[in-house]
Amino acid sequence: MKRIFAAALLCTALASPAIAQTAAPAPVTTAAPASDWSVKPEWIAAHVRFLAGPELQGRGSMTRDEAIAAAYVAARFQGYGLQPAPGADSYIQKVKVIRPRLDGRPKLVAGGKTIDGASLLFGGVARVEGVATLYMGDNGAELPAGDVVLVGGSKLSAMAALRATRGRNTKLLVLRESAETRKIWGQLGERPRLDAYLADQKPRDGVSVLVLPAAAFDKAAKAAGKPVEMTLPGLVREEVETTSAIGYLPGTDPKAGVILLAAHVDHLGVQPDGTVMYGANDDASGVAAVLELAHALSSGKRHKRGILFAAFGAEEMGGFGSRAFAAAPPVPLTDIVANIAIEMIGAQDPKLPAGTMMMTGYERSTLGPALAERGALVAKDPYPEQNFFERSDNYALARRGVVAHTISGWAVTPTYHSPQDTIANLDIPFMTRAVQSLIGPARWLADTDFRPDWTPGGKPSE
Incomplete structure (x- = not known):
């Protein structure tokens, strides 16, 4: 019943005169022999x-537009002959999330004096307190431990400072305003990124x-x-729902394991x-x-x-x-041989060899080299300092031991x-060649029978 509803919802949307001009689905063609398959740019x-048309308004996380986009994907999965995931009766998976919202500005008191003008970039903890530690250096590796760390070094980037707090039990990171922090604020839509959490789990005490x-x-x-205290007097927590679409192509050998493409x-x-x-590139391109x-x-034929x-x-x-998905997978995580997440393949990076894509954490496992050897247009990540390996959906699986890359x-x-x-x-031609290569x-x-392994030191900790 739910599968029929997803397809009906999609057909209703595509039948609308306002949408039909730009939202026609890709045709389901008669299956050709697997060796002759060619991806069409259209x-x-x-x-x-x-997915990136004006009708879906950017597919905001945990919105009706996101749900419609997932319904489109579910309908395509069904049209291609996929089944729902093992144990599921629908291609749609809905998950309840507790999402904080800040109605107001944070309040900061340092050494008994109120500090005006504070803006919250990241966080979600209603109250943080501790003794302030000041760091004016430029090396994140030297960032001191402490509950509250103030960073005023002119060359240490905001994101490098944030990454440097990992494993140091820092509760609050205070940054001097810079061009970088203003850019981040703009990328966040001039609103803080608050730590939401799954409704059936406890909130995480991340760094504010x-x-x-x-x-x-x-x-x-x-x-x-001296003592420092930050409070979020306007913090509100609301329950929302996110929607994913999952399809399954059964193999011929139940003991051979499963691949996850996402x-x-x-x-x-x-x-x-x-x-x-x-969000055409991020990440309608990956969904395509x-x-x-x-x-x-x-x-063509079924796979092993x-x-x-x-x-x-x-x-x-x-x-x-x-x-x-990682917390309640449709198959045991030990059965997932590899996870390949696809993110932002709509343009060619000038730092990469012509025609290639980067694989985050390429050197952390044997998966990337094995795929490249067989024609995948993938190469090493030229931005290791950005930690992209930890910044996409692959990381939820990688932290649980699955060889997973983006x-x-x-x-x-x-x-x-x-x-x-x-x-x-x-760059649609580039995208077409990239997908064809995979x-x-x-x-x-x-x-x-090949099963990729982590290289020494490559496996992330939970």
Whole structure:
């Protein structure tokens, strides 16, 4: 019944005169022999045109638009002959999430004095207190431990400082305002990214990150060695729902394991000022790739291994679709041979060899080299300092031991998290060649006994 509803919802949307002009689905063609399969650029473009079109308003995480996008993917999965995931009666998976909202500004008191002008970038803990430690250096590796750390070094980036707090039990990171923090604030839609959590789990006590204007930071810095307290008086917690789509192609050998090919269906949606963030590259391009891999791999003979195809929801708000999948997988995690997430393949990175994509954490396992050897257009990540391996849906699986990586075309494209991330700025021919290059290696992985392993030191800790 739910599968029929998803398909009916999609057909109703596509029948609307306002949508039909730009949202026609990719045609389901008569299956060709697997060796003769060719990805058509019009199929890729049709998926992206619907997902990143004006009708879906940027597919904001945990919104009706995200749910409609997932329904589109579910309908395509059904049309390609996939089944629901093992144990499921629908291609749709809905997950309840507790999402905090901040109605107001944070309050900061340092050394007994109120510090005005604070903006919260990340966080979600209602109250943080501790003794302030001041760091004015430029080396994240030297960042001191402490409950509250104020960072005023001119060369240490905000994201490097945040990464440096890991494993140090830092509760609050206070940064001096900079061009970088203003850029991050803009990319967040000028609203804080608060720590949401799955409704059936406890909230995580992550690091809260405050930004202070220069004069306010200097005032707060004088409280080094003294008590500091931050409170969020306008913090509200609400229950919302994210939607993922999951399809399954059973294998011939139940003992051979399963492959997971995934992307994320959501983006940033509509901003407070009404700006639509379309998310054509991030990550309608990845969803289009997963759909066309499902299209190709479901044609021809059955594979030895089963293949799960997923379009996860709420990646942009904390990876909740993939985290829910990892917490309650449809097959045991030990049966998942490999996970390949596809993210932002709509443009070619000028740092990469012509025509190739990067694989995050390429050197951390034997998967990337094995795929590249068999024709996948993948290479090493040229931005190791960005820690992209930990910044997409693959990481929820990798932390639980699954060999999981993300493939991306240009991870630092200028259109990232901007209103310019539209289909007009995608390189459809490049995307078509990229997806085509993955079909043979994916088919090989589904039919071989090869099982990738982590290289020494490559496996992340939970």
